[in-house]
Amino acid sequence: MKFNDYISIIIHQTDLALTGHIKSKLDALNIAPEQNLIMLLLWEQDGLSQNEIAEKLDKDKTNIARMLFNLEKKGFIRRDISQSDRRSLRVYLTDKGQELGKQVVPITEEFNRIVCQGITEDELYVVRGILGKMRRNVE
Amino acid sequence: MKFNDYISIIIHQTDLALTGHIKSKLDALNIAPEQNLIMLLLWEQDGLSQNEIAEKLDKDKTNIARMLFNLEKKGFIRRDISQSDRRSLRVYLTDKGQELGKQVVPITEEFNRIVCQGITEDELYVVRGILGKMRRNVE
DNA sequence: TTCATAATGTTGCTATAGCAACTATTTTGC
DNA sequence: GCAAAATAGTTGCTATAGCAACATTATGAA
Numbered sequence: 001m002k003f004n005d006y007i008s009i010i011i012h013q014t015d016l017a018l019t020g021h022i023k024s025k026l027d028a029l030n031i032a033p034e035q036n037l038i039m040l041l042l043w044e045q046d047g048l049s050q051n052e053i054a055e056k057l058d059k060d061k062t063n064i065a066r067m068l069f070n071l072e073k074k075g076f077i078r079r080d081i082s083q084s085d086r087r088s089l090r091v092y093l094t095d096k097g098q099e100l101g102k103q104v105v106p107i108t109e110e111f112n113r114i115v116c117q118g119i120t121e122d123e124l125y126v127v128r129g130i131l132g133k134m135r136r137n138v139e
Numbered sequence: 140m141k142f143n144d145y146i147s148i149i150i151h152q153t154d155l156a157l158t159g160h161i162k163s164k165l166d167a168l169n170i171a172p173e174q175n176l177i178m179l180l181l182w183e184q185d186g187l188s189q190n191e192i193a194e195k196l197d198k199d200k201t202n203i204a205r206m207l208f209n210l211e212k213k214g215f216i217r218r219d220i221s222q223s224d225r226r227s228l229r230v231y232l233t234d235k236g237q238e239l240g241k242q243v244v245p246i247t248e249e250f251n252r253i254v255c256q257g258i259t260e261d262e263l264y265v266v267r268g269i270l271g272k273m274r275r276n277v278e
Numbered sequence: 279t280t281c282a283t284a285a286t287g288t289t290g291c292t293a294t295a296g297c298a299a300c301t302a303t304t305t306t307g308c
Numbered sequence: 309g310c311a312a313a314a315t316a317g318t319t320g321c322t323a324t325a326g327c328a329a330c331a332t333t334a335t336g337a338a
Binding site for chain 1: 140141142144145146147148149150151152153154155156157158159160161176179180183195197198244247248250251253254255256257258262263265266267269270271272273274276277278
């Protein structure tokens with residue numbers, strides 16, 4: 001079996017190409033792609049705990065904690081100890097974080113349009129289904 | 140636009156799930172997934188330069204250099220200065236590196252089978268085509 | 279109630295990923 | 309043939325990704 005026969009390698013390389021592209025688009029706004037995922041969640045629903053964010057993103061809580069630390073350093077969010085559970089940190093958007101959304105959303109939506117150029121809705125539906133199946137296959 | 144509407148996020152999360160799965164399978168052999176990609180190349184063709192490896196994998200030469208450093212430390216390869224170009228390092232498999240292939244290849248091919256369970260050849264063909272188109276869309 | 283167990287988040291580790299700046303060589307242009 | 313430009317690798321930086329071990333706090337069971 002050769003290199004490009006492995007579907008996982010194709011997926012990995014596609015992921016790197018896409019991530020690299022959006023990274024360069026977001027650079028000017030001082031936000032990294034994965035940090036932006038967290039912001040995407042917060043723009044939808046403010047006040048999530050670190051743990052809730054990790055679960056929604058299906059990521060290790062370690063990285064989430066570090067990304068939130070950086071987002072706090074950049075002034076996009078703040079973290080307060082939860083009243084009901086003193087182990088837990090609640091994450092809130094700052095004004096700067098709210099503002100960021102207005103600039104970022106057009107960029108990411110334009111990015112999605114570029115990625116999907118020349119691809120039909122039906123094809124996208126099939127791809128989503130198959131990628132989902134692959135994920136379940138390795139769970 | 141919500142979270143799961145971004146096809147790039149779906150691709151990214153699929154990539155993470157697949158990479159994590161093969162990582163755990165290869166752990167016992169003391170080889171990491173991306174290190175294994177380099178080995179895959181070398182089992183096909185020994186004596187590549189670092190630069191050639193970077194181009195074939197479409198990756199930054201920096202990482203390739205560091206991964207090769209680690210592969211050398213593990214004893215799977217050695218690096219010799221090229222006779223024809225003293226800037227260039229040629230990468231050669233050691234006996235241990237050759238041996239590794241016999242153990243790794245069955246694992247990675249089984250992995251590919253698991254990933255593709257319940258997915259037809261036609262569907263895979265479509266997915267490959269669309270992922271390729273996405274890559275070209277962001278170039 | 280109190281002690282074992284859960285959950286939340288942090289620190290330290292390794293591995294990937296790519297940019298910028300650097301050294302050392304080789305190739306090119308004149 | 310020599311200076312300028314290009315190429316091959318390295319070092320240092322930031323960001324992601326996940327594991328193990330840990331401290332702190334909360335919950336559950338006896």
